[in-house]
Amino acid sequence: MASIISDCTERFRQKLFGKTGGISEKTLQMHLGLYAIQVRRAKELLSALEKGDSPKENQIDGSLFRARKLDLSYCLSAAKSHELYFSILGGAGGAPQGTLREWIDRDFGSFDSFLRDLRTTALASESWAWTCLDQASGRLLNLLGDGSVTVPFWGAAPLLAIDMEDHAFILDFGWDRAAYLDSVLAQIDWESVARFLPLV
Template identity: 30%
Template sequence: MLSRRAIVAGLGAAAAATYAGGLAAPSIARAAAPFTQPKLPYASDALAPTISAQTVDLHYGKHHAAYFKALNDLVPNTSYADMSLEEIVKASVKSEADRKIFNNAGQAWNHIFYWDQFKSGGATEPAGELKAAIDKDFGGLDALKTAMVKTGGDVFGSGWAWLVHDGSKLSLVGTPGGDSPFARGGKPLLGIDVWEHAYYLDYQNRRPDHVKAVLDKIVNWTVVAERMQA
């Protein structure tokens, strides 16, 4: 785990860094105090028509940005003031008194993870060890997609659907709000945002259609494979 000072000094090398818990760092700059929202690794219209530029502008420019602003307001003069974003997520997840801090730190982290998995130039379907693991644990990519659509649909209210690797097998997990497997020591490989702000402008109440379209059209499976190898 890098200290806050080391992270701030090393933002230019963030793509080669490693997240706590063994996750590959995203190619966008890693968030660390003073918490600054990383830039998108593509233009806001790059995910269209699966996710429209209007949705990206709202989702990234308003919702994601708001988590960083709130976190900057909440952490000064607390025990979290000298922690990195990742440390705050893990340290606050079980504290009911610090629920606001966790919610905003969790969502800040979740969205860095989310935006990075869509960057262009990678594989449009899994290969190698990742494909073998998907075949073994789900019976193939189509079966994984079907199961992940169901996981996303089963999340009550706002939350996330995650593909997780525990070191020996893959599984799917749905989490509410800003929670994640990462917050609890797990290793997510892929996360689909099923908060309404992630899809409602494009899909209205058709959440399963959103999850399926994301999996079919814009996931960069090279990123997912790198996360499994990390």
């Protein structure tokens, strides 16, 4: 069976080292290591669940099966969010062009309004901030997630992710989350973000 997740650590290392402004290679190395652990753990859990027996209905609470399912949800969510985060770093910043810019202007009024909303959303989060496309309405939304398994709502396709947990910034920025966020926003690879849009 094909794996639903692969370790992209080396690809991200080659893309990002020396190209992320105030985010140091030391931070990136540590952060990529955390991501690799999440990928490895997700693969181990999938394998264990595929080989294991399901518990009987009166044995589900507190079962190893339940614990593995919870851990799998966390590991997959964290790994996929990290992949999105790493994919949008290391760009030239500036403003997006084409369809992405048109949709941002349509749904937020202007690119500046979008950035203000994204920045405020990220600063309000203790974990993640995402720009997502609601596939039902076609509208772009900035969403936040706190806690280990909080993810964007069903039917939302994440286009951009910003990691707001301490490990993403504390070595380089101390507790200055705003300075870290400004560094991220100044280096967004808008071409990578646009590639997550559906074909129109």
